[in-house]
Amino acid sequence: MPTRFRAFLSYSHADAEWARWLLRRLETYRVPSRLVGTQGAHGQITARLGTFFRDRDELPSSGDLGSSIRGALDDSAALIVVCSPSAAQSRWVNAEVEAFRAGGRDDRVLCFVVAGEPGSADPAQQCFPPAALAPGSDGRPVEPLAADARREGDGRERAFLKLVAGLLGIGYDSLARREAQRRQRKWSMVAAASLAGMAMALALAATAWVARNDAQRRQAQAEDILGFMLGDLREKLTTVGRLDLMRSVDDKATGYFATLDPRDLSDRALEEQARSLTGIGEVRLGEGNHDAAMSAFREAHARSTALYQRAPDNGQRLFDLAQAEYWIGFVALEQGRHDDTGVWFRKYKDSALKLAAMDPDNFDWQREVAYGHHNLAVLDERLGRFADAEREMRAKRELYRKWLRQRPRDLKLRYEDANTAAWLGLMSARQGKLADAEGFYAQQVAGMSRNAAEDPANAEWKEVRIDALILLTDVQAQRGRLDQARASIATATPLAFALARQDPANNGWQVSPAICRWWQAQLAMTADAPAAGTLATEATAILTRAHRAEPRNERVLSWLVRARNLQAQLALAQGDAASAGRHLAAARTLIDPAWRAGHNEALRLWLARTWLLEGEVAQQQRQGADAAARWTRARKLLEDDAATGVPFSRLDPLVRVLHHLGEDVEATPHRQRLDAAGYIPMQPFPPAARVAAQ
Structure with missing residues (x-):
């Protein structure tokens, strides 16, 4: 039966870069002429592979996600799965494989491995979705047809040809041989053209033409090298800890890009440079080098602006421009330049509103408006304008409430809505509206409890649920609702200790049990002083270890000071001023240098x-x-x-x-x-x- 699509491309969000690369290669690939018109296992071979469906980009605006994807799967001759540990853990990728195989097309599932370890016993390294390994309709095991794009596997180019061979229904060796012959013909043509070019170089016009092409070629070569250095090489340098070399590479790239006039560059070159500069800015920001980060983000903004001006109706270019505006505003916020932050965050919000208006059915673009409200709320909160911050957060919450009615099973959306409720709780507490704050924190707890129940393996939901319960405990204690506060922290405590045991190397997860113990001690002070002392001592010990692991972590430092202060309060209540003084001296040793620093x-x-x-x-x-x-x-x-x-x-x-x-x-x-x-x-x-x- 004829199908609309050559293949359906399934991948997890974490592998989006691979998916974009693969789609470009497949859609532009020309089949070797000597194979065109011959018969493959799936029919006559044509010069082009045809049209491909990439589920994140080509969904119709029906709002019925399930039927849209199923229709596209039914209308696809094959299914290409970009395989990685992220894909193996993605329920959406797994569901797409299940739906495709339900049509009895087990042999048309083609796997393109980009990360992980095929066949690994370690679930964290397995790269095939479970549905790709499930037995066929006849009950026999299925061996996925896989092309391994990893460096230790086939490599990217060879894996791509294996994938094409699978789509055409021919042997890999046959395709590779034809590709080699085509390359030989291409190089022969290039050699002939070069000889002709040398003859034409006798003419002045030809000389100018060659010179111009030579300059473009050198620029393309330079940018290809930079692309490698900013991509694969950076990843390797990060892995081996050579951050000094990585910084040198980034500096050279930034200096090179700064010498080029964006108006003289092709769209592709501008896009690549903007993407590279944004990556450089993020690395610099992570190092705390705000000036270098700002320089990179401004260069990325210049190129994104040039691209957008060339095609103002292109939503993707407006999206990229908005991201550059956000990053410039964020760095200004980190530098304490709040006026500049306001300028850039408002530009970002204005761009987000234009973007949302371009395509009301593009949900990712609609969310940019919510992020615009959030950024301005963060700035208002930093400046102590809590009522203004609350207004922005309420506007953001209205959007999430509407979206959740449309997508009640979207866990990520529910998580973001719960975090918005937490922000509203914080703004209410800052304004002394404690009852409102308790209500918002209770909403956050309810949302994250639902997420944890529906996706119990997700550690992020567990972590945020614990934090939400701690915030709820705090405001309940402030309102004198001590029984409710004790119940909230009693719920959080075993969850916090279980999460800490799950990954002892995660310092952030080690802090939550200490905070729970701190609150248990605080709530036990008047009723059971000895128990409170034991709990406070345990909290201090955990936080001391966490502070040794991350001495510059301000959250850890703040809670360690709280724990020392609580121990001092308990000692004072027992009339032991000397012990109280020692605890306070330890607290001052921590907080005095931090206060002097900022x-x-x-x-x-x-x-x-x-x-x-x-x-x-x-x-x-x-x-x-x-x-x-x-x-x-x-x-x-x-x-x-x-x-x-x-x-x-x-x-x-x-x-x-x-x-x-x-x-x-x-x-x-x-x-x-x-x-x-x-x-x-x-x-x-x-x-x-x-x-x-x-």
Whole structure:
């Protein structure tokens, strides 16, 4: 039966680059002339392979994903599977193989291996989807027809010819022999043309033509070499740890690209350069070299702009331009240049809106609008404009709510929606709207719990679910809902320890159990002080190991300071000022250099809390002047940089400091804000008692 497509190309999102390369090669491949018109196993061989279906690009805008793919599979003569560990774990790739084989076409499934290890007993290295290995309709095992594009296999070019031979239904040796003959004829033609060119070089016009082509050839050769250096070579240098050589390669490439005028380059050259420069920028950003990253992203932006101006109706070019705008804004954000960040993030959002309008059925382009709202919310949050950040996040959430009604089984979409709910919870908490914050965090927990239940092997869902439960515990504790807080952290704790055991080398996963123990200790302080002490000690030990593994990780440092502070509080409650002082000295050793290196709100808050506790230690030791000095420093720190009002997160320690200093009048409006928010302190505020110097 005639089919519309020569083959259906199935692949996982992680292998999109391979899929694009393979599609270009297949659609432009010319069958050797001596094979055209002969019979292959699947019919008469034509000069071109025909049309291919790549599921991510050619879906009709029906919204019925299942029927669209099944229709394309039924209308395809063969199925090409780009095989890798990612493909082997992709339920969509597996479903496409199952659907194709259900038509009784087991022998028309062609595998193109790009990564992993065929036949490996290690599931993490297996590259074939389970459906490709399932027995046929006759119950006999199926051996997939595979071309191995890995360097240790057939290599990319030989694997491609094997794949073409499978599509044509001829032997690989026959095709390879014809290809060799064609190359010989091509080189003979090139040699003849070269001789003719040498004869024509006697003419001035011919000389100019040759010179121009020579320049283009050299540029093409240079860019091919750079493409290799920025692709395969970079990967190898990263693997062996030669980051110094990789940086040199990137510097040379950046310098070379900067000498070229984008207006003089072909579209393909511009696309390749923009892609290479973006990769260079991301590497530089990962190294913390913001200036070099910005330079690369600006060069990528110049080329993307030139491409878009050549074809303003081309949505892909507008998409690439938007990505360059985002990266420039992101680097500006990291550099603290917030005005520039706002300019570029707004450009990105404007481009996203144009992109979405170009094709309302392209879901990937629609999501760019949501990301535009998110970026501006991040900037507003960084500047303390929490109401503005909340508005942007609510606009983003409305989009996700609509999309989830259309795609209720999309786990990635549900994950992004749950994270948006968490952001709304954070913005609500920053504004003192604790009940709203609890509601949003509960929504995040519900979304991630559903994801974890429907895809229990996905570690990302587990990690985010744990974080969501910790956030929920925090706001429940602030509202005085301690039983609910204990229940939330009790749910999170075994999940956190199980995830940590799953990969002991993942330092981020080792921190979550410590945070759970910290909260268990905090919630047990008044009811069971010995148990709280044991839990706090365990949290400190875990966090100390994590800090040794990543001494520059600010999240780990912040939680280790919290753990030391909690141990100091427990020691103070037992009248052991000396032990409390030692814990606080350890905390200061961590936080003082971090604060000197760069200020942020989290460091400010925990440095102030440390000074507050040091004052209480001095008070217990009857060193009134020292206590007053430390509380005064804490007060200044908490009141600084608060022109639009003291942030809600600072109010609890500020009220405590003011009461210690006997400043009842100053403390009153802050307590009123806490009361209005429904805030209930876990430890009562100290009575006002002015400290006299001794």
